[in-house]
Amino acid sequence: MKVAVIGAGKMGRWFTKLFKNEGYSVVVCSRTKPKLLALKDEFGIQTADSNIDAIKGADWVFVCVSLDALEPVLKEIGPHIVSGQVVLDISSIKEIPVQLLHKHVKNGTTLGTHPVFGPGAKSLGGQNFVLTPVTEEDEKFAKQFRAWLEERGAKVSVTTPKKHDEYMSMVLGFPHFVGLVAGDTLAECPDFVGAKQVGGASYKMLLTLAEAVALEEPVFYSNLHMSLPEMEKIEGLFLSKVEEWLKLVKQKDCSGFGAKMQHVKKRLKELDPEYEKAYNEMYRLLDDTDS
Ligand SMILES: NC(=O)c1ccc[n+]([C@@H]2O[C@H](COP(=O)([O-])OP(=O)(O)OC[C@H]3O[C@@H](n4cnc5c(N)ncnc54)[C@H](OP(=O)(O)O)[C@@H]3O)[C@@H](O)[C@H]2O)c1
Numbered sequence: 001m002k003v004a005v006i007g008a009g010k011m012g013r014w015f016t017k018l019f020k021n022e023g024y025s026v027v028v029c030s031r032t033k034p035k036l037l038a039l040k041d042e043f044g045i046q047t048a049d050s051n052i053d054a055i056k057g058a059d060w061v062f063v064c065v066s067l068d069a070l071e072p073v074l075k076e077i078g079p080h081i082v083s084g085q086v087v088l089d090i091s092s093i094k095e096i097p098v099q100l101l102h103k104h105v106k107n108g109t110t111l112g113t114h115p116v117f118g119p120g121a122k123s124l125g126g127q128n129f130v131l132t133p134v135t136e137e138d139e140k141f142a143k144q145f146r147a148w149l150e151e152r153g154a155k156v157s158v159t160t161p162k163k164h165d166e167y168m169s170m171v172l173g174f175p176h177f178v179g180l181v182a183g184d185t186l187a188e189c190p191d192f193v194g195a196k197q198v199g200g201a202s203y204k205m206l207l208t209l210a211e212a213v214a215l216e217e218p219v220f221y222s223n224l225h226m227s228l229p230e231m232e233k234i235e236g237l238f239l240s241k242v243e244e245w246l247k248l249v250k251q252k253d254c255s256g257f258g259a260k261m262q263h264v265k266k267r268l269k270e271l272d273p274e275y276e277k278a279y280n281e282m283y284r285l286l287d288d289t290d291s
Pocket of ligand 1: 006007008009010011012029030031032035051064065066067069072073090091092093114115116117118119220
C-alpha cells in the first residue's frame with residue numbers, strides 16, 4: 001500500500017506517522033521544505049519535490065493542507081489522479097471541501113473525512129472519525145475505509161457534508177466561541193490567576209476551556225469559525241440567553257433564576273437522558289466538586 005500525504009503540518013505529520021507505523025510506503029510533499037526534511041529524518045519516509053510527483057502511484061492521497069490551500073492543491077493534483085486512486089481530505093468542515101473534491105478530481109475516487117481529534121491523539125483508538133460520502137463510488141470506498149478505521153479502534157460516523165457541518169457548529173464552533181469569550185472576560189479580571197488558589201471544579205473547567213481554546217492557532221480557528229454554517233444562529237441565541245439571565249441577576253430575581261435553572265435541568269434531561277452521567281464523569285475526572 002502506498003500513501004501520499006500532502007501537507008506536512010500538524011495533521012499531515014500525524015497521518016504520516018500512522019501510515020508509517022502500519023508499514024505502508026509513505027511519500028510526503030509540503031510547501032515549506034525544512035518541515036518536510038524534518039519529517040523525513042524523523043520517520044524515514046520518502047519526500048517528493050512537488051505535489052504531482054507525490055501522488056504518482058499512490059493508492060490513497062491524503063490532502064492535509066489548511067482550508068485556504070485546499071482548492072489550489074486539488075486544482076493542481078486533480079488532473080493527474082487516475083482511476084483506482086482515492087483522494088481524501090481531512091478538513092474540519094465538509095460541505096465546501098467535498099464540492100471541491102468532486103469539482104477537481106474527475107478520475108479516481110474521492111472521500112471527505114474529518115478526524116475529530118487533534119495532533120495530540122496517541123492513536124486512532126477511541127477517536128471519532130466522520131466520513132461524508134456523496135456518490136455511490138464514494139460510498140463504496142467509505143465502507144472499505146470505515147472497516148479499516150474500525151479495525152484500529154476508531155468510532156466512525158457516516159453522514160452528509162451538510163449534517164456534518166451543522167454538528168460541527170455545535171461541537172467545535174460553539175465551545176470555541178464560549179471559550180474565547182470566557183478567556184476575553186477573564187483577561188479583563190486581573191485576579192483570575194489568584195482565584196485559582198480558591199477555585200473549585202467549575203472554575204477549573206472554565207479555565208481549562210478558556211486557556212485551551214486561546215492556545216490554538218488564530219488562522220485555523222478563524223477560518224473554521226467563518227466557514228461553519230450555523231455559527232451566527234447559535235451565537236445569536238447565546239447572546240439572547242445571556243441577556244435573559246443577566247436581566248434576572250440585575251433584578252435580583254432569585255425565584256426567577258431558580259425557576260429558569262430548573263427549566264434548563266428538566267429540558268437537558270428530557271433531551272439527553274445521559275446528561276447526569278456526563279456531569280458526574282467530568283467531576284470524577286477533576287477529582288472534585290463545587291461547594
Ligand atoms: N489541527 C487540528 O486539530 C485538526 C483536526 C482535524 C482536522 N484538521 C484539518 O486538517 C487540515 C490541516 O490542519 P493542520 O492543523 O495540520 O494545519 P497546519 O499545521 O497549518 O498544516 C497545513 C500544512 O499544509 C501545508 N501547505 C499549505 N499549502 C500547501 C500547498 N500548496 N502544497 C503543499 N502543502 C501545503 C502547510 O505548509 P507550510 O508549512 O508552508 O505552512 C502546512 O504544513 C485542515 O483542513 C484542518 O481543518 C485539523
